Amino acid sequence: MNIVLASTSTLFGGNYLEYLENEIRSLFAGCEEIIFIPFARPGGISHDDYTQKVAEFFGKLGIRVKGLHTFEGMVEALNSAQGYFTGGGNTFLLVKMLHELKLMDVLKMNIETGKPYLGCSAGSNIGGLNMKTTNDMPIVYPPTFDCMALVPFNINPHYLDPSPHLKHNGETRETRIKEFLTQNETKVVGLREGNWIRRNGNSITVQGSEMTRIFENGKEPYEIEPGTTL
Amino acid sequence: MNIVLASTSTLFGGNYLEYLENEIRSLFAGCEEIIFIPFARPGGISHDDYTQKVAEFFGKLGIRVKGLHTFEGMVEALNSAQGYFTGGGNTFLLVKMLHELKLMDVLKMNIETGKPYLGCSAGSNIGGLNMKTTNDMPIVYPPTFDCMALVPFNINPHYLDPSPHLKHNGETRETRIKEFLTQNETKVVGLREGNWIRRNGNSITVQGSEMTRIFENGKEPYEIEPGTTL
Numbered sequence: 001m002n003i004v005l006a007s008t009s010t011l012f013g014g015n016y017l018e019y020l021e022n023e024i025r026s027l028f029a030g031c032e033e034i035i036f037i038p039f040a041r042p043g044g045i046s047h048d049d050y051t052q053k054v055a056e057f058f059g060k061l062g063i064r065v066k067g068l069h070t071f072e073g074m075v076e077a078l079n080s081a082q083g084y085f086t087g088g089g090n091t092f093l094l095v096k097m098l099h100e101l102k103l104m105d106v107l108k109m110n111i112e113t114g115k116p117y118l119g120c121s122a123g124s125n126i127g128g129l130n131m132k133t134t135n136d137m138p139i140v141y142p143p144t145f146d147c148m149a150l151v152p153f154n155i156n157p158h159y160l161d162p163s164p165h166l167k168h169n170g171e172t173r174e175t176r177i178k179e180f181l182t183q184n185e186t187k188v189v190g191l192r193e194g195n196w197i198r199r200n201g202n203s204i205t206v207q208g209s210e211m212t213r214i215f216e217n218g219k220e221p222y223e224i225e226p227g228t229t230l
Numbered sequence: 231m232n233i234v235l236a237s238t239s240t241l242f243g244g245n246y247l248e249y250l251e252n253e254i255r256s257l258f259a260g261c262e263e264i265i266f267i268p269f270a271r272p273g274g275i276s277h278d279d280y281t282q283k284v285a286e287f288f289g290k291l292g293i294r295v296k297g298l299h300t301f302e303g304m305v306e307a308l309n310s311a312q313g314y315f316t317g318g319g320n321t322f323l324l325v326k327m328l329h330e331l332k333l334m335d336v337l338k339m340n341i342e343t344g345k346p347y348l349g350c351s352a353g354s355n356i357g358g359l360n361m362k363t364t365n366d367m368p369i370v371y372p373p374t375f376d377c378m379a380l381v382p383f384n385i386n387p388h389y390l391d392p393s394p395h396l397k398h399n400g401e402t403r404e405t406r407i408k409e410f411l412t413q414n415e416t417k418v419v420g421l422r423e424g425n426w427i428r429r430n431g432n433s434i435t436v437q438g439s440e441m442t443r444i445f446e447n448g449k450e451p452y453e454i455e456p457g458t459t460l
Contacts, residue, residue: 043412090409092368132369137406138322138362139413141375145368176367179320182273183369 002027002116003150005124006196007157007208009088017057017120023196023207025061027116028083033064035081037107039097040089040122042139050087058085068103078106083116086123088157091134094122096142108148117150121157124191128154133180133188135173151197151204152187153230154180159190159213177215188215189230197230204230232257232346233380235354236426237387237438239318247287247350253426253437255291257346258313263294265311267337269327270319270352272369280317288315298333308336313346316353318387321364324352326372338378347380351387354421358384363410363418365403381427381434382417383460384410389420389443407445418445419460427460434460 004020004027011019028034036054038047045053051067058065065085071077078084084107086094098104104126111117119127125134127150131142135158162172171179177188189197195208206212211223224230234250234257241249258264266284268277275283281297288295295315301307308314314337316324328334334356341347349357355364357380361372365388392402401409407418419427425438436442441453454460 042409044408093409093413132371133367135367136401137410138364138368138375139406139410140362145371171366176369178274179272179323180367180369183323 001111001150001199001201002114003111003127003199004118004196005127005151005155005191005199006118006120007124007159007191008193009120011194016053019194020118020196021061023198024118027118028061028063031063031082031116033066033081034058034083034085034116035068035077036065037068037084037086037094037098037123038089039069040087040091040094042090042093054085054087074101074103075106078103078110081110081115083118084111085118086120086126088121088123090139091122091125091131091136092138092140092142094126095131095145095147096140098126099143104146104148108150111148111150124155124157124197127151127197129186130154132184132186133177151199151230154186154188155197156188156190159192174213174215174221177221181215181217185217189213190215190221195226206230231341231380231429231431232344233341233357233429234348234426235357235381235385235421235429236348236350237354237389237421238423239350241424246283249424250348250426251291253428254348257348258291258293261293261312261346263296263311264288264313264315264346265298265307266295267298267314267316267324267328267353268319269299270317270321270324272320272323284315284317304331304333305336308333308340311340311345313348314341315348316350316356318351318353320369321352321355321361321366322368322370322372324356325361325375325377326370328356329373334376334378338380341378341380354385354387354427357381357427359416360384362414362416363407381429381460384416384418385427386418386420389422404443404445404451407451411445411447415447419443420445420451425456436460 038050055065126147190213192210268280285295356377420443422440
């Protein structure tokens with residue numbers, strides 16, 4: 001497999017996908033056209049406009065982008081595509097649409113044959129075993145939380161350290177992930193903004209500018225450096 | 231109906247339920263014993279210990295507390311009870327357990343006959359139409375997101391204003407609730423810590439020390455003062 005699962009599409013103060021440009025060039029080397037999956041977006045920007053924003057970035061790399069929503073036969077479109085990018089938004093909405101349109105398994109099977117896949121945020125969540133470690137609000141009810149299992153763990157994108165100054169009693173991100181581990185055996189990768197997971201064949205590493213926090217059952221959470229195998 | 235749905239159990243720097251003491255005395259006036267529902271708690275503290283913590287507070291008011299988990303026949307226990315308190319934790323876990331144990335509707339029917347109900351955080355979420363505006367992580371998959379509809383809207387407990395200083399690209403609470411409104415017609419009450427909803431018969435008001443932020447389809451979010459009818 002040939003995959004990038006990024007914590008976020010955009011770094012604070014940066015431009016869309018900018019910090020990932022080198023990795024994206026390498027991921028999609030040889031591709032002339034990819035399919036963009038805009039279904040996570042619940043509003044604020046239309047699927048067309050979202051696709052246009054992606055097309056502008058990929059245009060600089062000489063790669064054309066088509067929105068999956070523009071195809072009448074979406075299964076065939078996925079099967080014919082050279083590569084894929086799923087953008088961020090709301091993971092519940094994304095997972096509901098991919099399952100209801102019977103696209104989740106089609107996408108998974110194509111990626112497992114080696115076609116390149118880029119996910120950001122919600123698009124990275126669906127690369128994990130399931131979406132039970134998303135940060136998103138459950139604005140719709142998906143038929144299942146299961147995802148593509150492109151990596152043998154779950155991802156928590158936009159991982160955020162506890163803020164010592166906040167006078168608020170909502171749970172911290174670390175508390176939430178520890179709650180997940182009381183109900184599940186699955187390893188969770190807390191992916192800070194600036195980091196991404198790179199799968200190349202059977203090699204799975206974490207890349208980027210930040211340390212990555214790992215949560216496993218029966219262990220204290222621990223930090224790993226960029227380049228570490230997962 | 232006779233209900234208090236609070237944003238949080240504990241204010242920053244305060245003791246458990248302390249800021250709600252007067253309202254709780256009024257809510258449970260005449261009750262000698264209530265049932266505590268500890269099922270939201272995913273770990274960190276056992277159901278027994280959680281119930282003990284609640285019993286210590288209610289002991290000062292002269293009210294005994296029994297944990298629902300200690301009854302063999304939970305439906306009968308709910309039907310025989312004088313009043314109820316559901317504590318905070320993870321809303322997905324709470325909703326899953328209440329539905330799987332066939333208790334959600336039993337609890338609702340008893341409350342609709344006038345038995346007093348106190349909810350905090352996750353326990354307040356289940357008083358709304360559904361749990362689609364919880365802040366919690368989806369650590370388990372409930373059979374439905376539907377809740378008790380004790381009030382004709384949804385609640386967002388621990389409502390938090392955007393932090394202008396945070397260099398992070400995760401969605402703000404306001405963005406999340408606006409995303410909910412792209413997919414649902416339901417009104418959302420953003421309940422800041424320090425506030426609660428009081429239903430007394432057909433009167434539904436917001437109470438507490440803070441302004442409350444209301445989100446409705448097709449309107450800009452707006453603020454209402456303590457005492458305002460919802």
